Amino acid sequence: MTADPPDAARPAAEIGVFGGSGFYAFLDDVTEVVVHTPYGPPSAPVAVGAVGGRSVAFLARHGVHHEHPPHKVNFRANVWALRDLGVRRILGPCAAGSLEPTLHPGDFVVLDQLVDRTSGRGDTYFDGGVPGHVSFADPYCPELRRVVLEAAAAGGITAHPSGTAVVVQGPRFSTRAESAWFRSMGWHVVNMTQYPEAYLAREVGICYCGIALLTDYDTGLEGMEGVGAVTMDEVFAMLARNVERTKTLLFRAIPAIPTEPGCTCAEALSSGPLAP
Numbered sequence: 001m002t003a004d005p006p007d008a009a010r011p012a013a014e015i016g017v018f019g020g021s022g023f024y025a026f027l028d029d030v031t032e033v034v035v036h037t038p039y040g041p042p043s044a045p046v047a048v049g050a051v052g053g054r055s056v057a058f059l060a061r062h063g064v065h066h067e068h069p070p071h072k073v074n075f076r077a078n079v080w081a082l083r084d085l086g087v088r089r090i091l092g093p094c095a096a097g098s099l100e101p102t103l104h105p106g107d108f109v110v111l112d113q114l115v116d117r118t119s120g121r122g123d124t125y126f127d128g129g130v131p132g133h134v135s136f137a138d139p140y141c142p143e144l145r146r147v148v149l150e151a152a153a154a155g156g157i158t159a160h161p162s163g164t165a166v167v168v169q170g171p172r173f174s175t176r177a178e179s180a181w182f183r184s185m186g187w188h189v190v191n192m193t194q195y196p197e198a199y200l201a202r203e204v205g206i207c208y209c210g211i212a213l214l215t216d217y218d219t220g221l222e223g224m225e226g227v228g229a230v231t232m233d234e235v236f237a238m239l240a241r242n243v244e245r246t247k248t249l250l251f252r253a254i255p256a257i258p259t260e261p262g263c264t265c266a267e268a269l270s271s272g273p274l275a276p
Helices: 075-084 142-154 176-184 194-203 232-256 265-270
Strands: 015-019 031-033 046-051 054-060 089-098 108-110 113-117 164-168 189-191 207-216
Touching: 046 232, 054 075, 054 232, 075 194, 089 142, 089 194, 089 232, 108 142, 113 194, 142 207, 142 232, 164 194, 189 207, 194 207, 194 265, 207 232, 207 265
Parallel strands: 015 054, 015 089, 089 207, 113 164, 164 189
Antiparallel strands: 031 046, 046 054, 089 189, 108 207
């Protein structure tokens, strides 16, 4: 690992990866960059390297020692730091609990919708001075979703092609009543970090793909014999078993990402805080 270079010589990256719980390192040969943002420090220095000839910036969402719980992650600084290095496409692996018996621990879900149940998070760059309202009807980039699903199929990795994540505040897990409510609403997985991460990427015109790794059956999916409520030990054990599968999926997907986006995610820039 090389030392952080002066600002004038900082490496650039076109693709970003946020590492979630249990996923704190990605590349071996990297340049570590300390990025300063108007929103304070990101969760960790950014590690810049290459995958299949593509420049990649990796940032551990919770810090390299998991020192930032989900409700304390500086999402604005994290997204800003990647964009400051030139990133225009982000892959966001994350841990999630399953709300459906057909979505099994160890599976991936390539998300297409989310529901925000968080509170008090810094979730916009429009914090005063200039008003802005960005469309978020479709939270995830369809082009990146297609690339990830094709990479999963090619690698024999189980990845469900769609799913709605309900994003809770954390750090606690759901009550049984909450979990039953989420399922009754037709939501598929529960997570603590997809919002505002995905939305902030949209505000600055970055394509974003949420990739949920299922770690558990949330409160146990009442009625499923032998399945109990989720515990931290269970979550981290599943994550440890699947870090290499996550890396394999990313190593397959990143080289296949088109160099020129064929989506409309960047259109938010026309009225966003970084508009020309």
